[in-house]
Amino acid sequence: MSASSPIGYPLPWAPAPDIPESWAALGERPLQEITLPSGDPALLVTRYKDVRRLFADERLSRNTFGRASRVSASNDLFGDPNIDNDPPRYLTERSVVMRAFSARRIEALREVVKVIVEELLDAMEAGPQPAELMEAFAYPLPILVICHMLGVPPQDRPKFRRLIDGFLSVSALPEDEVEECRKQYWEYLAELIDAKRAEPGDDLISDLIEISREDPSKLTAYQLQHWVKTLLIAGYVTTASQLGTGMAVLLHRPEVAAELKADLSLVPSAVEELLRYQMMGTSLGTLRYAVEDIELLDGSTVIPKGSTVLLSQESNMDPAEFDDPLKLDIHRTDNHHLTFGAGIHFCAGAALARMELQEATEGLLRRFPGLRLAVPGEELKRPVGGFLAGYTEIPVSW
Amino acid sequence: MGSLRVSADRESCVTSSLCVYRLPQVFDQDAEGRVLVVDEQPPDGLLRELQRARRGCPTRSIRLEGPGVEPDEAGEATP
Numbered sequence: 452m453s454a455s456s457p458i459g460y461p462l463p464w465a466p467a468p469d470i471p472e473s474w475a476a477l478g479e480r481p482l483q484e485i486t487l488p489s490g491d492p493a494l495l496v497t498r499y500k501d502v503r504r505l506f507a508d509e510r511l512s513r514n515t516f517g518r519a520s521r522v523s524a525s526n527d528l529f530g531d532p533n534i535d536n537d538p539p540r541y542l543t544e545r546s547v548v549m550r551a552f553s554a555r556r557i558e559a560l561r562e563v564v565k566v567i568v569e570e571l572l573d574a575m576e577a578g579p580q581p582a583e584l585m586e587a588f589a590y591p592l593p594i595l596v597i598c599h600m601l602g603v604p605p606q607d608r609p610k611f612r613r614l615i616d617g618f619l620s621v622s623a624l625p626e627d628e629v630e631e632c633r634k635q636y637w638e639y640l641a642e643l644i645d646a647k648r649a650e651p652g653d654d655l656i657s658d659l660i661e662i663s664r665e666d667p668s669k670l671t672a673y674q675l676q677h678w679v680k681t682l683l684i685a686g687y688v689t690t691a692s693q694l695g696t697g698m699a700v701l702l703h704r705p706e707v708a709a710e711l712k713a714d715l716s717l718v719p720s721a722v723e724e725l726l727r728y729q730m731m732g733t734s735l736g737t738l739r740y741a742v743e744d745i746e747l748l749d750g751s752t753v754i755p756k757g758s759t760v761l762l763s764q765e766s767n768m769d770p771a772e773f774d775d776p777l778k779l780d781i782h783r784t785d786n787h788h789l790t791f792g793a794g795i796h797f798c799a800g801a802a803l804a805r806m807e808l809q810e811a812t813e814g815l816l817r818r819f820p821g822l823r824l825a826v827p828g829e830e831l832k833r834p835v836g837g838f839l840a841g842y843t844e845i846p847v848s849w
Numbered sequence: 850m851g852s853l854r855v856s857a858d859r860e861s862c863v864t865s866s867l868c869v870y871r872l873p874q875v876f877d878q879d880a881e882g883r884v885l886v887v888d889e890q891p892p893d894g895l896l897r898e899l900q901r902a903r904r905g906c907p908t909r910s911i912r913l914e915g916p917g918v919e920p921d922e923a924g925e926a927t928p
């Protein structure tokens with residue numbers, strides 16, 4: 452193996468909605484030794500072609516619990532001994548859940564999303580300026596959508612948001628507080644599922660309960676709860692963070708924003724480019740464990756068996772795959788970025804997230820053609836010690 | 850009717866819906882969300898879009914045959 456001395460990961464963020472040069476420099480080495488927030492070591496795969504191929508490589512197991520390095524010293528969210536995340540078990544579970552995410556179902560939801568977007572924008576317009584985009588729009592939208600899908604009662608929304616935020620702490624909260632949020636969240640889910648069991652509705656949780664009741668070998672009670680937990684988290688924070696950060700990145704470049712405002716038919720390609728470009732998250736959630744030695748495409752670099760491996764989001768900046776990768780180009784076509792992963796673990800909510808991001812971006816820009824950051828981009832603050840690296844507040848005017 | 854042949858592996862499909870969005874005239878999904886090829890012999894004019902759809906599939910579940918079809922990129926095939 453030819454890796455260099457370890458660097459801390461995630462890499463430091465640029466203060467402004469810009470890409471640090473260090474991300475681009477990563478591509479020079481196909482494998483980089485890193486130190487996770489827990490202090491544990493791991494190997495980061497940096498090149499697009501390697502990353503894309505390894506997403507589909509069964510020699511990299513997703514079942515990391517108890518054998519791989521840890522992301523966080525204080526939070527074991529990132530490993531679950533009761534869930535075997537490898538095929539074939541994973542595939543059965545996943546196919547049960549995925550029926551809710553087909554193109555047809557997502558398109559049917561689009562109308563609901565449009566209405567939610569309009570209502571949130573109405574409220575924003577009626578309120579004072581500058582508005583705070585995260586609280587006014589980016590958080591509520593995906594929460595309302597995922598609650599609609601899963602059938603979470605509206606009055607529970609603030610509660611589950613508080614618990615998820617605690618649950619997702621990598622180092623922001625002390626261990627006992629994370630543990631307490633985790634416990635309460637788990638209890639809340641159990642109550643929610645019990646309530647749906649007693650009184651099923653027209654929602655995904657009720658559907659999953661029905662499947663689990665008919666054939667528990669497809670979905671055990673524990674797995675049911677695990678998926679509800681995962682869908683709620685994944686449907687909320689990632690989309691919220693992506694939406695806010697994408698807008699910050701865009702509005703930080705007024706000439707690009709103007710181009711998009713002038714031609715809203717570019718929204719889908721702009722959303723893809725912002726997904727590729729801005730890296731709202733990190734690759735932290737996708738630790739993998741090498742069950743064998745794995746050779747990379749350069750023919751000389753080998754991931755040794757027993758390593759903890761991260762497939763980097765930074766591979767979206769690989770010049771071998773993307774022309775002028777550090778440029779935000781909303782016209783980019785064939786943008787096969789790896790933000791949603793690839794292979795059998797391809798993000799289950801990708802189609803939903805895309806649709807929400809498209810509707811949200813279009814709605815915002817259509818409604819507020821003068822939309823702009825109310826503070827210089829350089830002054831936007833990133834959260835410290837959380838799972839995602841969006842912005843804590845994004846003040847906007849229009 | 851063209852001379853292209855399209856098929857998809859329903860076992861490896863992970864319901865990303867990418868092919869359905871790209872080429873709804875060729876791809877659809879069943880009630881479980883797994884890919885269905887609704888036009889197995891699409892017009893030759895769709896070659897470029899079909900190749901893009903094949904490339905975009907996260908699990909390499911789409912197969913293309915026929916004149917002018919470029920080989921799938923080496924080293925990226927799903928095991």
Ligand code: SF4
Pocket residue numbers: 857861862863864865866867868869876883884905906907908909910911
């Ligand atoms: S692109 Fe691939 S994984 Fe996605 S729906 Fe089509 S065949 Fe399935």
